[in-house]
Amino acid sequence: MAGDDVRPAPPRPVYPVAVGAVGLALTAWALSGGTVAAHATVTPAALGATAAAALLVVGAGTLAALSPRHAWPGRTTLLAGLAWLAPVLVGWIGAPSSLRAAAMVVAPFAVVLLAHLVLAGPDGIAPWRGAARLVVVGYAATALLTTVLAVTRDPLLELHCWRDCAVRVLAVAPQADVARAASTAWSVALVVVGVGATGVAVVRTVRARPGARLQTAVVVVPAALALAGYATWGAAVLADPPERPDALSFQAAYLVQALGMALLGAGVAWPLLREHRRRTALRRLAARLGAVPAVGSLQAHLADALDDPSLEVAYWLPESRRFVDAAGRNVNPDRSSARSGARAGAELRRGDDLLAVVTLGRAGAGDAPLTEQIGEQIGAAARLAIDNERLQAEIRAQLTELRSSRRRIVAAADESRRRLERDLHDGVQADLVALLLDAGRRHAAAVRAGDEPTARALTDVVAQVSAAAARLRELSHGIFPAELAEAGLEPALWTLTDDADVAVRLAVDLDVRPPAEVERVGYLVAVEALACAQPGAVLEVAVSRTDSVVTVRAMPLQEPVPVDLDDRVGALGGTARRTDAGWEVDLPCALS
Structure with missing residues (x-):
């Protein structure tokens, strides 16, 4: 967000409340004050399941329909719930025939609405090409079969009619054969849709992004379960017609439908409750941040408020145009979001x-608006803390x-020194050795010829060249001996x-070799300690490693740590201090 949005929120539609209230009122009136020939009233368990499922699915659907972020699953769930309750009104003995006929037309659409939920999921996006056309075909086929059944089916011509025997308002062209064919086609369609919805629900849940998997499952799985109840009902009708309210198969099918509808209502309500909890947590967070919390605590506070331990905060540095974390390390929030595949970023x-x-x-999928909530709920005082x-x-x-710059400077100086050492060893020292050999040969020739003055002069030359070669050899070996690079610090x-x-x-206690930079600085600590040790004293040098820190202690020493040694230690992010006993140097092994 570019700042605090003070524009008034758009008005919420009131029709979901009206539709949901009317549907629940009619259902409650039918179940409490009238005689109802429906599966909902066959047993006390069915009646209780109907009441619980009705409250959950209609109530949650209404609340979600009022939220712009959850309007799609809310509206669809509300309509599916009302269509599922329509058979109660169809079987309401004594109700107006027009109401019962209208409910009879509405009831089959519960199936296609539930199938639409399974296909589109909570975000309303079809998972593959052609899914939208399949949904349109489903609605059209349902409307066609419903119309054919309403026009051609005369309940009085059925021997086993028990629910809608007096509902004949729409039967303007009774044809028993056509009505039976349409009824059979509907039962087959229920079985096919129920089996297919189960497979689609499993695939959608498995293929959903890790962050969206749970939110997808709580909607598509209950909808598929309710369709499985419809499929069970259709299979029972096909296997042993006609529909009988006392048959166990039909009672079980209805209870499965009721369970699926109740879980669907809970699944639609879950993101609403989570969003409310997060909004409350963000408001509390804004208050805590406005009270000037401890520096570096924003990420921990946000992770706790949103129950998201993997949450990350990247701070923008406009002068260097880069992001860093609270510790000052470079981060790239865009790259981390792309890598996880289930992340979203909110700008503060x-x-x-x-x-x-x-x-x-x-x-x-439904958490994307949370990024807007973070910006909305964190106020001006909190932004000062941020x-x-x-x-x-x-x-x-x-x-x-x-620190990185200092370490690079030290590394460059070491490399230059090593290059100079190689040049001295391979160039000047080789020349001195050749000169020494030549002077030795000339000295031997002078001795054999009896030329004593020349022999004495060459003896001095050989001695001087030998001394120069020895000093040059010592210099070319450098500060660090070959054992340090080849065998290690000890x-x-x-x-x-x-x-x-x-x-x-x-005393050296190192289970594994530390990095080469740490070994070189540790060696220099010992070299400087020997240079500063008092004559006749016994110098104790102890090297140990704890976790990721190598500690070098040298005692007794009265001199302060030399400045150049302190700089080398600081270049690695370590510390060098003089204690009452001597020197104590800590060198981190995890170099950054």
Whole structure:
């Protein structure tokens, strides 16, 4: 959002409330005050199941229909619930024939409405090409069969009529054969639709995105269950006609329908309740943020409020044009959203200025509006706290970049030193060795010729060249010995202590080798400690590793940690301090 939206909300339609109220009132009137020949009144269990399912499916459908974000499943569920209750009005003895006839026409549409829910899901989007045409065909076929049955079926001509025997308002052209054929076709269609809906519900649930799977399942699975009840009813009619209210198969079919409708109502109500809970949690969150919470706590507060542990907050740094997390590390909310396949981002702004992006970890199809709610519910005071946290994240990002820069400078200096060492070893030292060999040969020739002055002069030359070669060899070996790179820190330290001018007590406890940068700095700590040790003292050097930190202790030492060594330690993000006993250096192994 570009800011706080102060425009008035559009008015909500009132017809869902009117339709739902009228439908429930008529059903309650029929069940409580009249004689009803319907499966809903055959047993007390059926009556209770009808009442519970009616309240759930009509009530939840009405509430959802009033919400712009859930209008599609709400309207469809409301109409399906009213159509499912229509047989109660059809069997209402003593009710006006026109009302019973209208209910008889409406009742079959419960099947196609439920099938539409299964195909389109809670978001109203068909899963494949042709699904929309299939839905249109379903509505047209239902209307056709309903019209044929209403016009050609005369209940008085049926020996086993029990529910609508007096409803003859629409039977203007009675034809028993046509009516039986249409009734058989309807029963077959119920079986086909019920079996197909079960398969579609399973496929839709399995193929749904991880964040939308539950929200899809709570709608399509109950709808498919209700259609399975219709399929059971159709199979019972085909296997053992006609329909009998006392038959166990028909009673079971009706109870399955009632269970499916009740679960459908609960499934439609669930996102409404979750949305209300989240809106309340966001309001509480805004109040907490307005009270200036601890820096870095926004992500934890949001994750707790939305019950989403994988939620992430990325702060926008306009000067460097990048996103960072609360620790100052570079992040890319767009890339993480694409990678998960079930994520959505909500922008937090102050006016036109972007402050942060909240990436949701479980944003299913119906959760997408949650991104708008986050921006709506977090007020101006909370945005000040968010801006403060963004500034803190920017400072941490700058510190992280500074450490990285220092580490790169140290690494470049080490590389330059190693390159110089190689050049000295392969170039100048080789020349000195060749000069030394040549002077040795000339000295031997002078001795054999008895030329003592030349021999003495060449002896001095050989001695000087040998000394220069030795110094150059020592310089070309550099600060770090070959053992450090080849065998690790512990062998290199033992080699160092062998040549030390003071006694050294060495203790190394490393289960695995740390990174090469850490080993080099640890070695330099020991080198500087030997240089600062008091003559005649016994220097204790201890190296240990705890979790991801290597600690080097050197004692007793009175001198402060040298500045250049402190810089090297700081370049790795470590710390060097002088204690009462000596030096203590912590080197992190997880280099960032």
